[in-house]
Amino acid sequence: MSNPHDRIILNSVVNPLLPLGEGVYDDEHEIPETLKDNEEDNPKTRESKALEQKAIAACDAGCYPKALELLAQALDVAPERAAIYNNRAQVYRLMNQDLEAKMDLNRAIDLSQGRGRSACQAFCQRGLLWRKEGNDPEAMADFRRSAELGSEFAKSLLVQLNPYAAMCNKMLKNVFQALESGSNEVENPFPSIPDPSGTKQG
Structure with missing residues (x-):
């Protein structure tokens, strides 16, 4: 064995x-x-x-x-x-x-x-x-x-494979990238949903 x-x-x-x-x-x-x-x-x-x-x-x-x-x-x-x-x-x-x-x-x-x-x-x-x-x-x-x-x-x-988890991961990634670059703008990970802040996304 x-x-x-x-x-x-x-x-x-x-x-x-x-x-x-x-x-x-x-x-x-x-x-x-x-x-x-x-x-x-x-x-x-x-x-x-x-x-x-x-x-x-x-x-x-x-x-x-x-x-x-x-x-x-x-x-x-x-x-x-x-x-x-x-x-x-x-x-x-x-x-x-x-x-x-x-x-x-x-x-x-x-x-x-x-x-x-x-x-x-x-x-x-x-x-x-x-x-x-x-x-x-x-x-x-x-x-x-x-x-x-x-x-x-x-x-x-x-x-x-969970699409919501994937979107949340993308949002977190965007937040960290914005922090690293010193930018105040974060890319909206949900392009089909209007940005509630009214800020134009870069």
């Missing part, structure tokens, strides 16, 4: 856009209730998990085709495990095969019934793909679901 440090490093490889340590746990006892996958502990599940670990090691070595091969074997052993689809989607994302990744994420969400760690990660990954495509409404919906399941990364992305 890998130690905590190894698990963090391996997770960062297959989750390149997630912060270090997000979703990484030493053992099943450390996983919060909201993130536990509903999986039976039987020989097939254990065999598929062992194959997943080998796939992560292959991914760590940059051997993506080998990782996909191992994950396919894991699916042959336990085809109803959502985690395998989620992990394979991570590999597809690293290979820039977004269509295949999204198909696997949809399957992971269906199999998990939108609950547990696999669903949490799948919603977040799919949200990143939606955002990459420029579909912010779908991205926000998926990040919201992931955040509700406990993803801090998804919560931070929701703040970034």
Whole structure:
């Protein structure tokens, strides 16, 4: 079994856009209730998990085709495990095969019934793909679901995508720029709303 440090490093490889340590746990006892996958502990599940670990090691070595091969074997052993689809989607994302990744994420969400760690990660990954495509409404919906399941990364992305937060950030930026320049005029971050001071904006 890998130690905590190894698990963090391996997770960062297959989750390149997630912060270090997000979703990484030493053992099943450390996983919060909201993130536990509903999986039976039987020989097939254990065999598929062992194959997943080998796939992560292959991914760590940059051997993506080998990782996909191992994950396919894991699916042959336990085809109803959502985690395998989620992990394979991570590999597809690293290979820039977004269509295949999204198909696997949809399957992971269906199999998990939108609950547990696999669903949490799948919603977040799919949200990143939606955002990459420029579909912010779908991205926000998926990040919201992931955040509700406990993803801090998804919560931070929701703040970034919130249009009101973006406008407030722009207003603060304008205020600080005005202070630095010694100007009394601050650019109106809401151009569609008249400036209540009646001052012409620069």
